[in-house]
Amino acid sequence: MKTLKGLNRKRKQIENKDLDLAPMLSLMIAIIPVILASAVLFKIRIFDSSVFPASDKVIQSDGAQEFPITYLEITDSNQIKIEVKKNDKSIFETSTSLAQLQPLLKNLKLKYPDMKSLKIESKGDVSYKDIIKVFDMAKSPLQSGSESKETLIETLFDDVTLEDIFKG
Amino acid sequence: MFKRRKKKNSEVVIQLTALVDAFTILVVFFLLQYSTSPENIELKDKVNLPLAENAYATESQDNISVIISSNFIQVGDEKLLLLQDGKIASNLMHEDDSEFISGLHDKITKDEELSEKKEFQWVLLADEKVPYETIKKTIYTLAISGFTKIKLASTTEGN
Numbered sequence: 001m002k003t004l005k006g007l008n009r010k011r012k013q014i015e016n017k018d019l020d021l022a023p024m025l026s027l028m029i030a031i032i033p034v035i036l037a038s039a040v041l042f043k044i045r046i047f048d049s050s051v052f053p054a055s056d057k058v059i060q061s062d063g064a065q066e067f068p069i070t071y072l073e074i075t076d077s078n079q080i081k082i083e084v085k086k087n088d089k090s091i092f093e094t095s096t097s098l099a100q101l102q103p104l105l106k107n108l109k110l111k112y113p114d115m116k117s118l119k120i121e122s123k124g125d126v127s128y129k130d131i132i133k134v135f136d137m138a139k140s141p142l143q144s145g146s147e148s149k150e151t152l153i154e155t156l157f158d159d160v161t162l163e164d165i166f167k168g
Numbered sequence: 169m170f171k172r173r174k175k176k177n178s179e180v181v182i183q184l185t186a187l188v189d190a191f192t193i194l195v196v197f198f199l200l201q202y203s204t205s206p207e208n209i210e211l212k213d214k215v216n217l218p219l220a221e222n223a224y225a226t227e228s229q230d231n232i233s234v235i236i237s238s239n240f241i242q243v244g245d246e247k248l249l250l251l252q253d254g255k256i257a258s259n260l261m262h263e264d265d266s267e268f269i270s271g272l273h274d275k276i277t278k279d280e281e282l283s284e285k286k287e288f289q290w291v292l293l294a295d296e297k298v299p300y301e302t303i304k305k306t307i308y309t310l311a312i313s314g315f316t317k318i319k320l321a322s323t324t325e326g327n
Contacts, residue, residue, distance in 0.1 A: 021184035028191035035198050045223030046291060046319040049307060122300050128236075129218040129296035131303070132322050136220040155222070165308050 047135045049162050069117045070108060071163070072134060074098075075124045084112060098130060102137040109142065109156050118156075119163035135160055218296040220322035228289045232282070234310070236294040236302060241272060243282065248275045254298040256305060269309040276313055286314050293321045 068086040075081070077098040084092035092111075096104050109115060118138045120131065138157040215237045235242040241249040249260060249271055260271035276282050290310055294303055307318050 021188050024188050025184050025191065028188060028195060031195055032191070032198065035195065043324050044217070044226070044291070044293070044321050045220060045324055046226050046321050047220070047223050049292070049318050049320045122304070126300040127296060128294045128298045128300055128303050128320075131300050132218040132220050132296070132320065135320065136222050136322070139222040141222070162304070162307065165304055165311065 047132070047139065047160070066114070067117065068112045068115045069119060070105075070115060070157070071119050071121065073121045073123060074126050074130060074134065075122075076126065077130055082108070084108065084115070098133060101134065102140065105137055105156055106142075116158040118160045120161065121164040131162075215293060215295045216297075217293060217321055217323040219324065221324065223322045223324075226289065226291070226319065230285075230288045232285055232288050232290050234290055234292050234306065236292060236298050236306060238295055238298060241306065243276065248272060251302065254295070254302050256302055261305075267305050267308045268312060269305050272306065272309050273313050276310075276315075287317070288315075289317045289319055290315050291319045291321050 068084050068091060071083045071085060073081040073083075079095065080098060080101060081095050082093070082104065083090055092108070094104070105118075120134055122131070138160045139155045142154045142156055215235055232244055233242075236254075237251070238254040239251055240247045241251065249256070249269070251257075256269055260269055262268040262270040292303065292306065303320075310316075310318055
């Protein structure tokens with residue numbers, strides 16, 4: 001009888017013992033900083049690469065084109081040909097480099113305030129970085145002071161299109 | 169007369185179960201957050217996104233990432249094509265159309281899960297040194313395959 005009682009007591013003791021979760025907790029505490037530290041995170045920002053342009057050749061009822069369109073032909077970062085066309089006729093033409101492009105685009109916007117579309121074509125050895133730079137310049141705010149996120153910022157060009165995607 | 173009360177051997181046991189539960193949830197949350205958030209995508213294999221100041225943060229939750237490095241094109245979590253210095257091998261291109269990557273088209277359209285995601289936003293995360301020709305061909309192929317909501321990714325921070 002004594003031995004049975006002893007066994008029962010021992011079983012009860014075993015049943016009542018809690019799991020020791022302290023090492024598990026320590027592991028969790030270690031894992032969280034490791035996950036946070038190992039993740040190489042970037043804040044991704046995007047540009048619309050209008051494959052199908054939203055306002056391509058907006059034609060008025062009388063057949064006259066409503067807005068002039070700027071065409072950029074990039075051969076490399078030092079050779080960018082700019083042409084402004086209205087009704088498929090060239091009204092302005094020049095060449096520049098990527099470094100000088102932004103002031104030139106601003107001047108063009110001041111000269112032709114109705115101009116909303118920029119079409120990019122590439123020839124030769126152009127990198128993704130160059131294309132993103134052009135997008136960045138074209139989408140820069142018209143007025144340098146207007147950087148409030150709450151107000152709608154007017155950009156140099158509303159519609160930036162990769163013109164040569166379907167040209168081959 | 170007074171009987172001294174025996175002090176109970178009271179052990180203070182901290183209940184760790186709830187704390188462990190909370191930490192487990194946190195770990196799972198962090199792991200899921202990094203894989204699905206459109207703004208915070210973990211870029212491995214040395215993909216350096218170009219910097220841009222005027223790009224905007226995407227609000228859409230329905231994104232598919234297309235990572236283009238100098239060595240591969242990856243759609244979602246799967247590497248679909250291998251590249252050489254960011255260029256596409258000629259055997260992956262269509263015979264009659266030099267702009268169409270038939271290798272990419274076949275793999276995307278055969279994937280039932282991907283082919284149903286035509287309304288999703290396809291975000292191109294390309295290395296800054298990748299030739300634009302490769303980007304152009306990828307966009308062309310995606311557009312022909314019916315995926316027209318294509319965005320170009322950049323970053324605001326130096327990587």
